[in-house]
Amino acid sequence: MGSSGDAWKLKDHPKLPKGKTVAVIVLDGWGEAKPNEYNAISVAETPVMDSLKKGAPEHWRLIKAHGNAVGLPTEDDMGNSEVGHNALGAGRIFAQGAKLVDQALASGKIYEGEGFKYIKECFDKGTLHLIGLLSDGGVHSRLDQLLLLLKGAAEHGAKRIRVHALTDGRDVLDGSSVGFMETLENTLAKLREQGVDARVASGGGRMYVTMDRYENDWDVVKRGWDAQVRGEAPFKFKDPVEAIKKLRQEPNANDQYLAPFVIVDDKAKPVGPILDGDAVVTFNFRADRMVMLAKALEYENFDKFDRVRVPKIHFAGMLQYDGELKLPSKYLVSPPEIGRTSGEYLVRNGIRTFACSETVKFGHVTFFWNGNRSGYFDEKLEEYVEIPSDSGITFNVKPKMQALEIAERTRDAILSHKFDQVRLNIPNGDMVGHTGDIKATIEACKAADDGVKMILDAIEQVGGIYLVTADHGNAEDMVKRNKKGEPLLDKNGNIQILTSHTCEPVPIAIGGPGLIPGVRFRTDLPTGGLANVAATFMNLHGFEAPSDYEPTLIEVVDN
Numbered sequence: 001m002g003s004s005g006d007a008w009k010l011k012d013h014p015k016l017p018k019g020k021t022v023a024v025i026v027l028d029g030w031g032e033a034k035p036n037e038y039n040a041i042s043v044a045e046t047p048v049m050d051s052l053k054k055g056a057p058e059h060w061r062l063i064k065a066h067g068n069a070v071g072l073p074t075e076d077d078m079g080n081s082e083v084g085h086n087a088l089g090a091g092r093i094f095a096q097g098a099k100l101v102d103q104a105l106a107s108g109k110i111y112e113g114e115g116f117k118y119i120k121e122c123f124d125k126g127t128l129h130l131i132g133l134l135s136d137g138g139v140h141s142r143l144d145q146l147l148l149l150l151k152g153a154a155e156h157g158a159k160r161i162r163v164h165a166l167t168d169g170r171d172v173l174d175g176s177s178v179g180f181m182e183t184l185e186n187t188l189a190k191l192r193e194q195g196v197d198a199r200v201a202s203g204g205g206r207m208y209v210t211m212d213r214y215e216n217d218w219d220v221v222k223r224g225w226d227a228q229v230r231g232e233a234p235f236k237f238k239d240p241v242e243a244i245k246k247l248r249q250e251p252n253a254n255d256q257y258l259a260p261f262v263i264v265d266d267k268a269k270p271v272g273p274i275l276d277g278d279a280v281v282t283f284n285f286r287a288d289r290m291v292m293l294a295k296a297l298e299y300e301n302f303d304k305f306d307r308v309r310v311p312k313i314h315f316a317g318m319l320q321y322d323g324e325l326k327l328p329s330k331y332l333v334s335p336p337e338i339g340r341t342s343g344e345y346l347v348r349n350g351i352r353t354f355a356c357s358e359t360v361k362f363g364h365v366t367f368f369w370n371g372n373r374s375g376y377f378d379e380k381l382e383e384y385v386e387i388p389s390d391s392g393i394t395f396n397v398k399p400k401m402q403a404l405e406i407a408e409r410t411r412d413a414i415l416s417h418k419f420d421q422v423r424l425n426i427p428n429g430d431m432v433g434h435t436g437d438i439k440a441t442i443e444a445c446k447a448a449d450d451g452v453k454m455i456l457d458a459i460e461q462v463g464g465i466y467l468v469t470a471d472h473g474n475a476e477d478m479v480k481r482n483k484k485g486e487p488l489l490d491k492n493g494n495i496q497i498l499t500s501h502t503c504e505p506v507p508i509a510i511g512g513p514g515l516i517p518g519v520r521f522r523t524d525l526p527t528g529g530l531a532n533v534a535a536t537f538m539n540l541h542g543f544e545a546p547s548d549y550e551p552t553l554i555e556v557v558d559n
């Protein structure tokens with residue numbers, strides 16, 4: 001697209017008026033499933049979302065939020081916030097990181113690019129460190145990709161490799177980290193047989209070590225830095241599988257919050273601190289929870305915590321995590337190029353935009369929404385508000401989170417008449433759902449519903465339009481099921497809690513006094529998904545969407 005303003009000009013919608021305030025509400029982790037005791041949404045009191053559902057099929061329907069509909073490799077891939085908000089904001093489906101890495105590994109192109117060449121320069125004298133999430137969840141990383149990368153790196157000359165593994169239990173069952181570590185150890189053992197000095201060097205739970213996001217709690221990243229770079233951690237083990245097993249026995253321990261540990265040799269010396277001359281690859285493909293570590297590894301003037309020792313390394317991300325910051329500057333696989341997002345189009349067509357969430361989801365409605373890009377398109381027309389999240393607690397302790405504050409700020413933005421679009425993410429169903437605490441998740445869903453009410457009331461007052469949807473499922477199913485859909489029990493007869501997202505569809509509802517009569521959901525797009533939403537709200541702003549966007553979900557019939 002050229003730089004001329006005309007290229008950005010959206011056509012007027014033939015029937016829908018301009019000038020209505022449009023609220024785009026994203027409920028994080030809010031899928032649709034049959035009511036039952038493990039469906040926290042159906043158990044919770046959610047009168048507002050329930051009443052929207054009564055508008056079906058004209059004003060309420062389901063859309064796809066997983067698999068190919070959001071650019072993931074297979075239909076078995078559950079949705080997630082990154083791909084979900086990318087699709088919502090961009091209005092098109094892009095092959096996402098998971099898929100791009102699969103392709104680059106399969107073709108071998110990953111080893112031919114600038115990023116790998118840069119890393120390889122350290123192979124003669126230094127160690128290759130791989131830092132990332134040990135999981136087959138496919139949300140942030142995948143174990144099979146790590147194993148391929150290990151083998152490939154060895155084939156391309158890496159002689160000494162250290163893995164810094166973060167345990168999951170969020171996208172996969174709690175406790176699965178033991179099996180993943182065993183699998184990793186088997187691959188490393190094979191590499192050792194081939195003469196490569198390959199070992200696990202450190203570890204820790206993803207939510208406690210390294211994988212914070214949106215600068216909610218730098219201590220999380222610091223704990224990782226201390227273990228990975230400095231070789232310092234409160235726990236030291238000789239064997240990583242034993243490390244995980246032992247640390248899981250600590251009070252309240254689980255995979256997500258496992259304490260940091262380092263692996264030491266017979267003389268109690270850490271086996272893999274990151275030293276001058278080493279190479280580091282962060283092997284997560286997903287951006288949000290790697291950006292903070294990337295800053296610590298790459299920025300010379302970094303002041304978020306005392307790094308103590310800053311090794312001179314060659315660092316590359318699996319992908320470039322932030323297109324605007326160009327961070328990291330070196331990467332193994334080019335990220336999807338998500339340009340011409342709805343946010344940019346609307347701003348360039350004069351739509352004044354307000355976006356809001358609390359810290360843990362703030363980047364979802366800004367960074368992910370805008371195609372993994374930080375910052376404003378036009379400071380004069382946009383305002384992004386971040387409500388500080390609680391830090392240092394798990395969200396089942398305060399399931400209401402900041403839903404009320406997010407809703408209040410958005411309500412005020414609506415009532416101020418200063419904005420044409422307000423968009424927000426209400427995180428509760430997702431963030432509390434990830435804790436696996438069903439009771440707390442039920443409270444969380446109620447809080448989210450209360451938040452929606454406040455915004456819908458404000459939209460009512462200003463004669464606006466609302467569009468309520470979600471980015472993927474989570475809270476609607478809190479139990480692991482067999483293929484028949486029956487809850488699975490563990491060896492003690494307890495149900496196996498599902499902390500992850502799901503493959504369920506999500507609802508989308510439209511309404512409000514500004515919605516002219518005759519607007520309704522089309523019936524000819526039964527497989528519509530998140531990527532169809534952008535064209536839909538562009539229409540609600542009175543514009544036609546660009547021709548390469550996925551089609552709008554709505555039509556206007558003459559009454």
Ligand SMILES: O=C(O)[C@@H](CO)OP(=O)(O)O
Pocket residue numbers: 028029079080081082139140170171289430
């Ligand atoms: O917390 C996260 O990082 C993911 C799950 O791994 O959730 P979401 O995609 O909803 O942000």
Ligand SMILES: [Mn+2]
Pocket residue numbers: 028029080081082084430471472
């Ligand atoms: Mn999400």
Ligand SMILES: [Mn+2]
Pocket residue numbers: 029081430431434474501
């Ligand atoms: Mn989530």
